Amino acid sequence: MNEEKCEIVDIWEVLGRRWSLHILKNLTTHGTVRFNEIKRLIPEISSTVLSDRLLELEREGLISKKIFPQVPIKVEYSLTPQGKELQPILHQLNNWVDKWQSHRIENKFETDNQNVKAYRKAAAR
Amino acid sequence: MNEEKCEIVDIWEVLGRRWSLHILKNLTTHGTVRFNEIKRLIPEISSTVLSDRLLELEREGLISKKIFPQVPIKVEYSLTPQGKELQPILHQLNNWVDKWQSHRIENKFETDNQNVKAYRKAAAR
């Protein structure tokens, strides 16, 4: 992994990366988890990206890892105090998602997104 | 824009995309905003991506747009009721970011991230 590309400018950037919120949400609900446990909880994520995200989150001080030097090795991830302060927020976010997820499916074919092209023509009378 | 690639599976996916949270945060704090206004508020974002994100957020029912067929055209973006329910959550998130942003900078060179490679060697004695 390149060191340069991991110099992330701010926390929004990290949170805005794919899977970050997912990972934090799972750490929030499951407490201490291991690498492959997260992979099982989020089956669509690849090892590569999970590894990157965990390193970024660790660097940002959101999670910490504990390594057990066994064979095979064991690594446990958990939230730091900073990460724990995110828990209530993530909970609320999760509730919000659950609430609207169903609505979204119902309204899927009703939404009438406005498109600028048509209105440009209208303006060009 | 390809229709297929815009079929997004869930809200987490949309929120987890780059700039989404940023855009929502700015809509939360500024109310009704126009396209170039957002670009000014988030100078690093490109037109291409801002356009994509706004469309996705509109499709998910988080924001709505109002088009004024003038020349030059005017488009206003604002939060839907669903989007407005995110406001308190985004506020808390924003506070959390502000709180820890400074810590992060201070601790930047103190963090001692654990790395598995070293421990594998330890285990391999």
Place this chain on the structure above:
DNA sequence: TAATCTTAGTAGTAATATAATACTTAGTCA
């Protein structure tokens, strides 16, 4: 009169991020 500016994007291409797959390590189990 003509060049320039305006807005909310789009088109095309370059750069970057993510995905898929195979591989590593040393010990345990069959």
Place this chain on the structure above:
DNA sequence: TGACTAAGTATTATATTACTACTAAGATTA
């Protein structure tokens, strides 16, 4: 002996995002 384990890494392929330049019709400026 060979398969299996966990937590990744390396390599290559694909998808996303960024970076220009461009559009349209009118208003402003020179």
